[in-house]
Amino acid sequence: MTDDTPPATPVGAPPRRVRVVLVDDHRMFRSGVRAELGDFVDAVEIVGEAEDVPQAVTVITATRPDVVLLDVHLPGGGGRAVLQEVVTELPDVKFLALSVSDAPEDVISVVRGGARGYVTKSITGPELAAAVRRVADGDAVFSPRLAGFVLDAFAATTDLATVDEDLDRLSQREREVLRLIARGYTYKEVGKALFISVKTVETHVSAVLRKLQLSNRHELTRWASARRLV
Amino acid sequence: MTSTGGTPAGAPAGPVAAPRLYRSSDGRVLAGVARGLSDHLGVDVLLVRLAFILLAAAGGAGVVMYGLFWVFAPQNPFEADQPRDRERDLTMLLALASLTIGGLILLHALGLGFGPGLAVPLAVVGIGVAILWRQADDDARQRWRVATGAHRLTGAARVGVGAALVIVGAGAILVGPAKMGGTTGGLVAALVVVAGLALVSSPWWLQMARELSAERNARIREQERAEVAAHVHDSVLHTLTLIQRHVDDPREVTRLARSQERELRGWLYRGRADPDQDLAAALERAAAEVEDAHGIAIEVVVVGDCPMDEHLAALRDAAREALVNAAKYAGGAPVSLYAEVEPDQVTAFVRDRGPGFDPDDVPEDRLGLRQSVRGRMSRNGGTAVVRSAPGDGTEVQLEMPRDTSRARSAT
Numbered sequence: 014m015t016d017d018t019p020p021a022t023p024v025g026a027p028p029r030r031v032r033v034v035l036v037d038d039h040r041m042f043r044s045g046v047r048a049e050l051g052d053f054v055d056a057v058e059i060v061g062e063a064e065d066v067p068q069a070v071t072v073i074t075a076t077r078p079d080v081v082l083l084d085v086h087l088p089g090g091g092g093r094a095v096l097q098e099v100v101t102e103l104p105d106v107k108f109l110a111l112s113v114s115d116a117p118e119d120v121i122s123v124v125r126g127g128a129r130g131y132v133t134k135s136i137t138g139p140e141l142a143a144a145v146r147r148v149a150d151g152d153a154v155f156s157p158r159l160a161g162f163v164l165d166a167f168a169a170t171t172d173l174a175t176v177d178e179d180l181d182r183l184s185q186r187e188r189e190v191l192r193l194i195a196r197g198y199t200y201k202e203v204g205k206a207l208f209i210s211v212k213t214v215e216t217h218v219s220a221v222l223r224k225l226q227l228s229n230r231h232e233l234t235r236w237a238s239a240r241r242l243v
Numbered sequence: 244m245t246s247t248g249g250t251p252a253g254a255p256a257g258p259v260a261a262p263r264l265y266r267s268s269d270g271r272v273l274a275g276v277a278r279g280l281s282d283h284l285g286v287d288v289l290l291v292r293l294a295f296i297l298l299a300a301a302g303g304a305g306v307v308m309y310g311l312f313w314v315f316a317p318q319n320p321f322e323a324d325q326p327r328d329r330e331r332d333l334t335m336l337l338a339l340a341s342l343t344i345g346g347l348i349l350l351h352a353l354g355l356g357f358g359p360g361l362a363v364p365l366a367v368v369g370i371g372v373a374i375l376w377r378q379a380d381d382d383a384r385q386r387w388r389v390a391t392g393a394h395r396l397t398g399a400a401r402v403g404v405g406a407a408l409v410i411v412g413a414g415a416i417l418v419g420p421a422k423m424g425g426t427t428g429g430l431v432a433a434l435v436v437v438a439g440l441a442l443v444s445s446p447w448w449l450q451m452a453r454e455l456s457a458e459r460n461a462r463i464r465e466q467e468r469a470e471v472a473a474h475v476h477d478s479v480l481h482t483l484t485l486i487q488r489h490v491d492d493p494r495e496v497t498r499l500a501r502s503q504e505r506e507l508r509g510w511l512y513r514g515r516a517d518p519d520q521d522l523a524a525a526l527e528r529a530a531a532e533v534e535d536a537h538g539i540a541i542e543v544v545v546v547g548d549c550p551m552d553e554h555l556a557a558l559r560d561a562a563r564e565a566l567v568n569a570a571k572y573a574g575g576a577p578v579s580l581y582a583e584v585e586p587d588q589v590t591a592f593v594r595d596r597g598p599g600f601d602p603d604d605v606p607e608d609r610l611g612l613r614q615s616v617r618g619r620m621s622r623n624g625g626t627a628v629v630r631s632a633p634g635d636g637t638e639v640q641l642e643m644p645r646d647t648s649r650a651r652s653a654t
Contacts, residue, residue: 135540157579161544164583168547195544196592196638197579 030054031149034061034076036069036095037084037111042134046082049138050145057142064088069095078106079149083128085112085119096126109148111136117162125226130154152215153222160195163225164188183221190217266316276312408439478506494538501534522555522584523548526591529563530580537570539578547584549645557623558589558643561616565593565639573597576636588644596636616641 033050037043043062050057061076063069066089073081073095081099083092092110099106110128112119120131129148132141133156144154155163167183183191186207193203200214207214267278277295281288298305482503489495518528523545530541549555562580569578573595582591616639620627625643 157542157544157581161546161581164546192581192583195546195583196581197542197577197594197596 030056030058031080031145032058032060032076032078033145034063034069034073034078034081035059036063036072036081036087036092038064038087039084040064042084046141050142052138053142057145066090066094066098070098073099073103073106077103080145081106081108082111082145083108083123085110085123091119092123092128093126096123096128100127107148107151109144109154117166120159120162121166121225124159124222127226129222130156131159132156133158147215151219153218155191155194155218155221157195157197160191163221164191164195167224183224187217187221190214191221194218264312264316266313273309274313276309276316279316280312404439404442406439406443408435408442410439474510478503478510497540498535498538501538501540502531505531505534520551521548522551522559522582522589525551525555525559526562526580526582529559530566533563533566533570537567539570539573539575541566541570542577542579543581544579545582545584549584549589552646554623554625554643554646555589557619558591558625558641561619561625561627561641562591562593564616564619565641568639569593569595569597569637573636584645586645588642590643591641592638593641594636594638599631599633599635599637601631601633 035043035046037046043064047059050059060078061072063072064087066087069081069083069087081095083095085092087095092108092112096108100108108123108128110120110123110131111134112123112131113134124131129151130144130153132144132154136144136156147154164183189207190203193206194200198206200211200218203214204211264283265279266275267282277291278288280286281291284291295305295309298308482499486496486499489499518524526545527543530543533539534541551559562582566578566580574597576596578593578595580591580593582589616629617627620641620643623643625641627642628640629637630640631637
């Protein structure tokens with residue numbers, strides 16, 4: 014993806030279509046996503062669907078998609094269980110969490126389990142197609158809500174002696190980027206506002222994702238379970 | 244089968260194939276033992292009754308026998324007309340009393356002398372056990388037997404030990420006072436009896452306790468299910484009905500669906516903060532009010548939280564004004580509210596993706612908004628900035644210093 018590619022339009026994306034597996038226990042929702050992504054047949058191809066954890070593992074292993082759209086709440090252990098089964102064996106498969114929940118503990122748990130991003134089910138078709146492309150390219154997708162969660166979690170005061178500077182703190186720049194995303198800015202708008210390229214924005218967001226996944230800060234888990242935002 | 248139906252169909256006649264011994268309620272006087280025996284033996288019922296009376300006169304043996312038959316012979320299951328419970332209880336009590344008294348007379352006659360001080364408690368224990376056994380319906384007794392036999396070896400051992408304790412205790416009560424003297428020995432013996440009975444009956448008590456707790460759990464589950472059903476009925480079904488009635492009005496449908504979604508989320512994730520006390524909840528409620536009034540969806544993200552005060556109330560009101568304005572002019576485009584609580588200030592952003600406008604060419608109403616929002620903020624020591632460009636949406640930025648920092652800068 015080049016710096017100039019607007020995130021909401023897959024036009025100009027590489028010719029190879031992103032192969033997607035859709036995991037959600039609601040058939041109506043799956044067909045809805047299918048219909049919305051149907052407008053982007055040049056960019057996204059749905060190669061499989063699954064409605065529970067065992068089926069998801071089977072389908073993902075068989076089809077080896079680029080991206081898995083993963084519901085957080087699934088019969089048989091939730092999206093987290095799918096990640097645990099597949100992530101280490103198929104490192105090339107990227108996961109994008111998709112949920113109505115918005116509950117911080119759900120969001121933080123799938124992202125820490127290996128998902129490359131989190132979007133709510135109210136996302137529009139073009140936004141979803143762009144998010145799928147972005148995840149396929151190895152970048153992270155932060156919805157405003159996820160950005161808010163991360164800012165909140167990392168803002169919690171902590172014992173300075175136990176802080177790993179590399180992992181447990183957000184840099185000033187990362188904080189600025191997340192703030193703009195939380196305000197509803199697209200990556201392109203963030204870049205414009207901070208006078209940096211979209212690629213740099215993506216680098217910052219990926220760094221934040223890495224911190225979110227690797228930091229041992231117990232505050233992250235505690236914060237997520239303590240805060241029951243909706 | 245009635246008392247006259249002698250031989251079961253297909254079975255050869257004769258004493259070997261005599262009908263099973265049942266107690267008969269048809270033509271009974273007490274518990275139907277004599278009647279049942281006469282059916283069983285093929286003897287006239289009068290003779291059987293006479294025999295019982297003669298034996299009863301002979302030291303009470305007849306009464307004991309009658310009682311034993313009554314306990315061990317089942318009610319004839321083929322007889323439809325069951326005696327009414329109250330009547331049965333009364334006759335049962337009478338029979339038990341006579342059984343016990345007869346037993347005591349028999350023991351006395353056999354030379355095992357004992358004083359009335361022991362006879363009375365013994366009689367009470369006997370009557371109690373018998374009543375417990377008789378009152379349980381056949382189903383319950385069946386379960387008790389199953390419970391007792393669940394672990395056959397340990398069950399048998401327990402029953403054996405319990406029975407031994409009862410016998411030892413009873414023996415001690417009967418012969419004890421003479422040897423040990425005083426009431427202490429009798430008391431110990433009585434305790435041994437009680438312990439034995441408890442040991443024998445323990446699986447039944449356990450079973451009863453288990454049934455009780457299972458029933459309580461089922462009741463709690465039932466209550467929860469009823470609560471969920473009531474909630475779904477009162478809110479979700481109601482809203483769905485309203486939505487179907489408004490299919491031609493997309494704005495109303497959006498408003499209904501959105502408001503139901505909020506309500507359901509609030510119910511699912513209980514324990515939310517009080518909108519009058521905390522900023523995050525206050526902003527969420529303000530956004531919800533605008534959503535309801537204007538039929539749009541507002542995405543609210545709040546980072547951090549702090550208690551409300553009058554300045555933050557002004558920030559909330561200004562944010563609501565900005566949201567209303569966005570709802571009016573954004574033409575249905577997404578609207579978002581982001582707020583962040585920092586140590587020294589609270590910042591809020593209201594953003595829409597509507598047509599936007601040129602700040603140098605401000606229409607009258609927009610000017611009004613800017614003044615009302617700005618005025619509200621500046622009167623409370625905060626600032627408001629409006630950014631917009633044609634085709635680029637509008638963003639209102641609100642900043643309010645927090646009380647702590649004001650206090651700090653004042654000193």
